[in-house]
Amino acid sequence: xxxxxxxxxxxxxxxxxxxxxxxxxxxxxxxxxxxxxxxxxxxxxxxxxxxxxxxxxxxxxxxxxxxxxxxxxxxxxxxxxxxxxxxxxxxxxxxxxxxxxxxxxxxxxxxxxxxxxxxxxxxxxxxxxxxxxxxxxxxxxxxxxxxxxxxxxxxxxxxxxxxxxxxxxxxxxxxxxxxxxxxxxxxxxxxxxxxxxxxxxxxxxxxxxxxxxxxxxxxxxxxxxxxxxxxxxxxxxxxxxxxxxxxxxxxxxxx
Amino acid sequence: xxxxxxxxxxxxxxxxxxxxxxxxxxxxxxxxxxxxxxxxxxxxxxxxxxxxxxxxxxxxxxxxxxxxxxxxxxxxxxxxxxxxxxxxxxxxxxxxxxxxxxxxxxxxxxxxxxxxxxxxxxxxxxxxxxxxxxxxxxxxxxxxxxxxxxxxxxxxxxxxxxxxxxxxxxxxxxxxxxxxxxxxxxxxxxxxxxxxxxxxxxxxxxxxxxxxxxxxxxxxxxxxxxxxxxxxxxxxxxxxxxxxxxxxxxxxxxxxxxxxxxxxxxxxxxxxxx
Numbered sequence: 001x002x003x004x005x006x007x008x009x010x011x012x013x014x015x016x017x018x019x020x021x022x023x024x025x026x027x028x029x030x031x032x033x034x035x036x037x038x039x040x041x042x043x044x045x046x047x048x049x050x051x052x053x054x055x056x057x058x059x060x061x062x063x064x065x066x067x068x069x070x071x072x073x074x075x076x077x078x079x080x081x082x083x084x085x086x087x088x089x090x091x092x093x094x095x096x097x098x099x100x101x102x103x104x105x106x107x108x109x110x111x112x113x114x115x116x117x118x119x120x121x122x123x124x125x126x127x128x129x130x131x132x133x134x135x136x137x138x139x140x141x142x143x144x145x146x147x148x149x150x151x152x153x154x155x156x157x158x159x160x161x162x163x164x165x166x167x168x169x170x171x172x173x174x175x176x177x178x179x180x181x182x183x184x185x186x187x188x189x190x191x192x193x194x195x196x197x198x199x200x201x202x203x204x205x206x207x208x209x210x211x212x213x214x215x216x217x218x219x220x221x222x223x224x225x226x227x228x229x230x231x232x233x234x235x236x237x238x239x240x241x242x243x244x245x246x247x248x249x250x251x252x253x254x255x
Numbered sequence: 256x257x258x259x260x261x262x263x264x265x266x267x268x269x270x271x272x273x274x275x276x277x278x279x280x281x282x283x284x285x286x287x288x289x290x291x292x293x294x295x296x297x298x299x300x301x302x303x304x305x306x307x308x309x310x311x312x313x314x315x316x317x318x319x320x321x322x323x324x325x326x327x328x329x330x331x332x333x334x335x336x337x338x339x340x341x342x343x344x345x346x347x348x349x350x351x352x353x354x355x356x357x358x359x360x361x362x363x364x365x366x367x368x369x370x371x372x373x374x375x376x377x378x379x380x381x382x383x384x385x386x387x388x389x390x391x392x393x394x395x396x397x398x399x400x401x402x403x404x405x406x407x408x409x410x411x412x413x414x415x416x417x418x419x420x421x422x423x424x425x426x427x428x429x430x431x432x433x434x435x436x437x438x439x440x441x442x443x444x445x446x447x448x449x450x451x452x453x454x455x456x457x458x459x460x461x462x463x464x465x466x467x468x469x470x471x472x473x474x475x476x477x478x479x480x481x482x483x484x485x486x487x488x489x490x491x492x493x494x495x496x497x498x499x500x501x502x503x504x505x506x507x508x509x510x511x512x513x514x515x516x517x518x519x520x521x522x523x524x525x526x527x528x529x
Contacts, residue, residue: 159378
């Protein structure tokens with residue numbers, strides 16, 4: 001088991017090494033002007049400089065904080081509302097068409113509205129993130145509740161569980177696999193919207209710093225920012241799948 | 256519409272606690288059930304005495320499971336009523352436990368064996384500090400003592416059905432309803448569980464209604480056997496089982512009376528199929 005996961009890790013690193021090698025070959029051959037497309041060494045140098053002394057570290061923390069706050073907000077609101085709607089068939093029928101209308105709206109299209117109400121503020125960006133990242137959690141919770149094994153409702157009726165107990169002890173755990181998968185999706189959306197929000201509302205953070213680097217032809221800084229964003233996404237997704245494996249141990253034994 | 260009114264009958268060997276017909280644990284009064292114009296149950300009346308074990312048999316589509324669901328309060332009779340200890344049953348009741356055939360769907364896959372039993376204790380507001388001891392005792396009683404930390408997916412079908420029975424016992428029910436609980440299990444496991452259930456019913460004094468399509472199982476477990484007839488479901492015959500308790504998988508099944516009953520029921524069911 002351990003041996004296997006080590007091999008998988010090595011395989012994954014191999015692909016990454018190949019990717020960096022291809023990057024290096026393309027830039028060394030100067031297929032694209034170095035002004036726009038720096039090689040891996042220059043990107044790495046900018047990364048080290050930015051994180052050790054430059055402003056990049058604080059910008060990264062800003063962005064991560066923004067992403068996490070928006071994601072947490074979206075998760076709580078999404079799961080809470082989803083539980084309220086999902087627990088009753090009537091509520092589902094009542095609200096589902098409206099949700100289907102709102103859901104496909106690109107969250108970035110909401111930014112002008114958010115700016116109109118909240119101005120160019122951190123809160124505005126937060127609201128946009130929360131709105132955009134809300135949908136996966138909301139819909140997963142509703143569907144998870146609706147998909148609960150009907151037999152379990154009968155079991156809960158015979159045992160005399162209260163409505164709150166049914167939600168807390170039966171519906172939520174049975175929807176948990178779907179909710180956890182949606183949390184991962186929501187985190188990705190949060191990161192995207194944090195960056196877009198920073199770019200549009202010029203708030204402190206990686207989004208803004210990438211935009212500034214691009215406008216002043218500091219392409220190594222631009223690429224360093226992108227590498228950090230990638231790393232944030234990777235770490236976040238890894239942490240969540242770790243949590244998923246812990247919380248869904250009961251599922252793992254099925255396989 | 257056939258209506259059969261039955262008097263209760265004392266369980267053999269317990270003649271001193273003979274219940275009068277006024278003390279029925281469950282009284283089914285002229286119950287019918289229809290979905291639209293389709294009548295599923297067409298008038299069933301039956302009294303079940305405390306501590307009695309009733310087997311219900313009949314061809315498929317005769318309403319065995321529907322009858323059991325009405326006793327559990329999960330289905331509402333279209334007319335007539337089901338009474339528990341003299342009061343009309345309005346819905347599910349903690350005093351009436353039901354063991355479903357599909358144990359895989361009735362258990363919580365995300366809870367261990369102990370956690371599944373705990374659900375029944377949580378439902379009846381048993382204080383957290385008392386739960387572990389009760390859970391241990393129940394799992395021990397049903398032969399799952401060493402598997403308290405296993406998830407249902409890690410258990411065999413027989414173990415999962417044991418677990419469902421343990422959870423039902425945690426309800427401390429007066430009535431135990433069983434819907435073909437061993438139908439999906441192999442013969443050896445089924446016989447072991449039959450004996451365990453008989454032991455549990457004897458020690459707890461619970462009243463049991465056991466739905467099965469297995470004639471021998473019906474005879475082996477029951478004090479009385481209710482044979483249902485289909486279209487719509489109604490009581491065809493009621494057969495008393497005069498076999499000594501405790502019963503034994505070999506001796507009871509070789510008993511002349513057992514074989515006679517088996518023949519009688521077989522002929523009865525065969526007639527229904529023709």
